[in-house]
Amino acid sequence: MKHRIPPALTQLTGTHEVTPGLRRRLADCWIAVTNAGGAAGFPFPPVQDGEVLPVLDGILGRLHPSRSRLVIAGTDDVVAGWVVLDRDPFRLVAHWGTVHHLQTHPDHRGRGVGSALMRELRRAAREELGLDQLRLAARGGEGLEDFYGRLGWREVGRRPGALRFAPDDTRDEVLMLLDPL
Secondary structure, eight states, rough: OOOOOOOOEEOOGGGGGHHHHHHHHHHHHHHHHHHHOOOOOOSSSOHHHHHHHHHHHHHHHHHTTTTTTEEEEOOOEEEEEEEEEEOOOOOGGGTEEEEEEEEOEEEEEESSHHHHHHHHHHHHHHHHOOSEEEEEEETTSSSHHHHEEEEEEEEEEEEEEEEEEEEEEEEEEEEEEEEOO
């Protein structure tokens, strides 16, 4: 039986905060999520270190206190999930952030991890980065609109047929907004 115990959340703002062990656990989580069919950035499972580590290193390398956050759910030994928030440095759009790669390890699904990560991300965006709104793009056909809707997000558009997974599996990309924070 799964219990809803609020996960411990950690927020990182710089590459120097990421140990080799944490990097490994973040990658393992992303690989497990993707290979279980999760919509977290790699649409064609299975994936392995060769695909995941370079992308993860790019994300970690862009962490910056005034522009981005990596929020992790778990303990020192376990990554139950994670999510990334980026702010564009261009002044015209610096009032909003973009959410990327929300994921919950398959072993921890159904326990409120994703919701906890998104609530913390919302708080950090508002209180620490001074953002007014958040945006994200989600894979259609996965029920993600309902998940985000329960957290206050609303659909603001679609890119019909933007995502082609196979010749007979083309889906919309769903554009979502959280405003106000």
